[in-house]
Amino acid sequence: MKTCGATPGGPSLDGVDLSTQSIIQGVVLKEGVDDGVPNGVPVANAHVRLLDSHGDFTAELPTNVDGQFRFFAAPGSWTLVVLAPGVRKELSVSAALGVPADLVIQI
Amino acid sequence: MSRETALVTTDWVTENLKNPKVVFVEVDEDTTLYEQGHIEGAITFHWRDDLQDGLVRDLVSKEKFEALLSKNGIANDTTVVLYGGNNNWFATYAYWYFKIYGHQDVRLIDGGRKLWELKALPLVKEVPARAATRYVAKERDNSIRAFRDEVIAAIGTLNIVDVRSPAEFSGELAAPAHLPQEGGQIKGHIPTAKNIPWSKAANEDGTFKSEEELKSIYVGAGVDLAKDTIAYCRIGERSAFSWFVLHELLGVNNVKNYDGSWTEYGSLVGVPVAVGA
Numbered sequence: 001m002k003t004c005g006a007t008p009g010g011p012s013l014d015g016v017d018l019s020t021q022s023i024i025q026g027v028v029l030k031e032g033v034d035d036g037v038p039n040g041v042p043v044a045n046a047h048v049r050l051l052d053s054h055g056d057f058t059a060e061l062p063t064n065v066d067g068q069f070r071f072f073a074a075p076g077s078w079t080l081v082v083l084a085p086g087v088r089k090e091l092s093v094s095a096a097l098g099v100p101a102d103l104v105i106q107i
Numbered sequence: 108m109s110r111e112t113a114l115v116t117t118d119w120v121t122e123n124l125k126n127p128k129v130v131f132v133e134v135d136e137d138t139t140l141y142e143q144g145h146i147e148g149a150i151t152f153h154w155r156d157d158l159q160d161g162l163v164r165d166l167v168s169k170e171k172f173e174a175l176l177s178k179n180g181i182a183n184d185t186t187v188v189l190y191g192g193n194n195n196w197f198a199t200y201a202y203w204y205f206k207i208y209g210h211q212d213v214r215l216i217d218g219g220r221k222l223w224e225l226k227a228l229p230l231v232k233e234v235p236a237r238a239a240t241r242y243v244a245k246e247r248d249n250s251i252r253a254f255r256d257e258v259i260a261a262i263g264t265l266n267i268v269d270v271r272s273p274a275e276f277s278g279e280l281a282a283p284a285h286l287p288q289e290g291g292q293i294k295g296h297i298p299t300a301k302n303i304p305w306s307k308a309a310n311e312d313g314t315f316k317s318e319e320e321l322k323s324i325y326v327g328a329g330v331d332l333a334k335d336t337i338a339y340c341r342i343g344e345r346s347a348f349s350w351f352v353l354h355e356l357l358g359v360n361n362v363k364n365y366d367g368s369w370t371e372y373g374s375l376v377g378v379p380v381a382v383g384a
Binding site for chain 1: 137140143192193194221224225226227272273274279280282283284285286287288304306307311312
């Protein structure tokens with residue numbers, strides 16, 4: 001469960017050379033029933049697919065135990081598809097060198 | 108080979124969880140997944156520690172493979188059922204590996220770990236204790252494995268299928284987009300290779316497309332299935348997936364996986380390289 005003070009978004013960028021990587025990352029959250037945390041609880045093992053600007057598959061990751069994922073993409077326009085039991089969500093996102101796209105995705 | 112002999116469904120798995128003739132083996136790129144939960148009774152192989160020699164870049168020796176299977180209670184007549192994360196990449200690599208060493212009955216769960224999770228089927232943390240066996244492997248079957256010299260000789264004559272993403276094929280990326288961008292010394296692809304990403308063969312839930320769809324993907328991209336085919340990617344796992352599609356599901360003979368793949372080819376001195384789509 002995320003505590004109220006935690007920063008939403010993907011994993012820590014410590015040690016990542018942002019000058020050479022265009023990162024798309026984030027966290028997948030689902031509203032919990034009993035958790036009382038407005039941002040929801042992280043969804044581990046959701047499947048996040050990265051599609052290129054033609055809609056072709058490029059990569060896929062399961063979210064980690066904290067609901068987080070990270071892609072090392074090339075600069076440009078991408079589509080994310082998030083799959084979890086009974087859920088499919090699609091989002092558009094841009095990647096650029098030096099500025100990570102850090103997303104909070106509610107499912 | 109065919110879908111009936113090479114694949115099992117998640118329903119089949121549920122019905123065979125207690126079948127003593129069956130051993131489920133999870134093989135993941137992210138080796139922490141097994142500890143987080145796995146199919147009841149499943150063991151795991153580590154793609155690097157168990158399946159790579161470690162000193163030289165090669166498969167483990169026949170003796171080490173025999174020791175691995177014996178230690179994990181797999182016998183020569185066991186039905187080995189493989190599955191894993193990442194659309195079965197590393198599980199299909201292990202499948203190819205079992206075939207290299209001549210295991211009789213090896214299968215793959217269609218959809219792998221992803222479909223199992225998307226169906227919210229149960230995962231357990233208990234690691235099974237299996238009685239050891241005395242497994243005897245066959246000599247390596249190199250008819251399904253390509254080496255660099257035959258890849259170079261295949262340029263312009265045989266089918267070479269690059270199963271990486273279009274961005275890796277063109278030279279834009281050096282590795283799949285979920286990994287840091289490290290790869291061969293240079294970027295690009297083997298000249299005359301057709302780029303048919305492994306993912307074209309999979310549905311969104313990780314299951315394989317139908318045989319008709321699969322065939323049209325390869326034929327439509329200009330692969331003459333009457334000719335010999337070599338598949339490659341970056342380190343040989345994704346190309347094992349495409350080898351599985353061609354050799355095991357479509358029953359095409361003379362398909363080889365080049366497990367040296369781009370990390371080897373892209374570091375060779377003096378070989379031709381192409382860039383662009």
